[in-house]
Amino acid sequence: MSSYIDSSELTERTSRIVEVAKKAGADAADVVVSEGVSQSISVRDGQRENAQASENRGFSLRVFSGNRVASVSTNTDDDIDALVERAIAMANVSPVDPYASLADTERLARDVPDLELYDETEVSPEKLAERALAAEAAALSVDGVSKSSGAGAANGRVSFALVTSDGFSGGYRRSFSSISASAVAGEGTAMQRDHDSDGRAFDADLFAPEEIGRRAGERAVRRLAPRQIDTRHGAAVIFESRLAASLIGHLASAISGSAVARKTSFLRDKMGKQILTSGLNITDDPGILRGAGSQPFDGEGVKSDRLTMVEDGVLQHWFLSTALGRELGLETNGRGSRAGNSLSASPTNLIMEPGDKSQEELMAGIGTGLLVTELIGQGVNMITGEYSRGASGFWIENGEIAFPVSQVTIAGNLKDMFMAMTPASDIDRRFSIACPSILVEGLTLAGR
Known part of the structure; x- marks a missing residue:
């Protein structure tokens, strides 16, 4: 897999964009950048069916002019001046947003803990193909499986960096590996299909492809007749x-600050009230080592701490960013999340005990x-x-x-x-x- 810029170099480049934005007249600004590579192989009937490799880079600049805010995105930082000029021009004509601002400086993360999210292991396309073929073969070996719906393996890495004009500067890297298989049991109109998969930050943590394929086959056969x-x-x-x-995902959506603020949640009036059976707890923990949703800081640079979202069945928190917290008369709890030009709030590692x-x-x-x-x-x-x-x-x-x-x-x-x-x-x-x-x-x- 080809190399790409690490998080420290991304942070340096991101800092330059923030400096230009401030000099151009922005009252405040932040920049998020991500850069990554990925590769995947899919197979069917013992043959490679598809091979894909991608490299991507994205810069998102957010500028504030008084109570107005605008964001622009690009896949290159070759012309920072033009990027900044466009963002400030958009902010000047944007509607007033009384809640939008950078996060309060006292809430910013002061260090970036190593959560073991990045694996240095190199996985070749040939190795990915071997895994996919092994998973498919294991599925086909299950008694009752009539054919394969395909199998696949993937591997990738991404670097993130965030810099704000209020002094936050940080970055981290993630990696991922995955294997999947899908099998068909039976014939004609009686056919049944099922699948299995695994995905991890560290390649060595993956289940063996043979186990994934076997489980996919067994699940399909169980569904016959x-x-x-x-x-x-x-x-x-x-x-x-x-x-x-x-089901827990539906609960997470219902206690998102954005859904509550827009009155699109059936739980919008349930803060401090019973929403689950007594004795049940749901936590959100961004600090789990090698966790699928772990993060050392959120999309605004805020330190993300473990939260008990539901305690003994009682709702304790919404998922909040800075703006959503202010809109609801609360403070951010470090769940701000960036997706392109948008900033919302979402869980990290959400766990029902x-x-x-x-x-x-x-x-x-x-x-x-x-x-x-x-x-x-x-x-x-x-x-x-x-x-x-x-x-x-x-x-x-x-x-x-x-x-x-x-x-x-x-x-x-x-x-x-x-x-x-x-x-x-x-x-x-x-x-x-x-x-x-x-x-x-x-x-x-x-x-x-």
């Missing part, structure tokens, strides 16, 4: 861990219900909390898996679902939303 179930109300549903993360029962014990406890292994569609209304999504999985009878099911619609309201959650003990901490399987009781299942 699904049945439909009758419509029923008040049903118990267990969302397996990787799908339960979507596990319970003390395994998924099997939860099944035994409910006796009858649905284990969900796939969700379909995006039927969630974040203003009202109404939830309706297609699903497939396995029907549970007498506390054990009885048969696969498909063509089911799960319906409920997230406010009620959150209050009816019981987490299992099988937490998966690989991803930025880490949670165990979750039992939700009292849902409607629409079938035949």
Whole structure:
């Protein structure tokens, strides 16, 4: 993989842009820059299907003129003067924003801790191809798998730097490696497909490609010969861990400061109130070593500390940037996030703490219900909390898996679902939303 500028050199170049902006008349300014490289290989039927490599660089300059702010982006810093001139001209004609400003200097991070986010390991395209082929071969070796839907492997690195006119200057690097496989079981209209994958900051932490392929194949075979179930109300549903993360993702969206400020969240009036079952805790921790969502500082240079977002079922915090905090009469909690020219607020490593029962014990406890292994569609209304999504999985009878099911619609309201959650003990901490399987009781299942 080709080399690229490290974070310290990016910081130096970014500082020059801020200096030019201040000299040109900006009251304040900050610049975010990222530069990275990535490569990926996909295979199908034992042959390389696609190979991609990319290099990218992006500069985003934000300038303030009184209570007006504007941002511009570019992929090069060859003409800093023109970039600054355009940004200041835009700021001068922008509407007044009483909340926009740089972060308060006392909230800025004073050091950049090493969170072990960067792996120096070089992975060649040939090695990526070997991994993808090994994952596919393992999937095809599973009894009942009829063909491959493909497998892939990827690797990449990115450097970030942020400099503000108020004195913050910092940068860090991230790396990633991933492997995925998708398998098909059965033939014709009876075919079933499933997948598995892994992604890590450090290449050596990845599951073996053979394990990923095997799991993809086994998951596909388990789904053969699904049945439909009758419509029923008040049903118990267990969302397996990787799908339960979507429920916690909906909660994260609902407690985003931007959704609260714009009154587009069904939890906008729930601060300090019970939103989950008593005893449940959800934390957001940016300081986890090698964490998928870890960061030494946020998109404004603010120190990001561990927060208990929900404690004993009670909502304690919104995700806030400086501007969102001011709009809501609060202070930033270091969750400012940059995406191009926009600055919002989002979680880092969001974790629902596990319970003390395994998924099997939860099944035994409910006796009858649905284990969900796939969700379909995006039927969630974040203003009202109404939830309706297609699903497939396995029907549970007498506390054990009885048969696969498909063509089911799960319906409920997230406010009620959150209050009816019981987490299992099988937490998966690989991803930025880490949670165990979750039992939700009292849902409607629409079938035949």
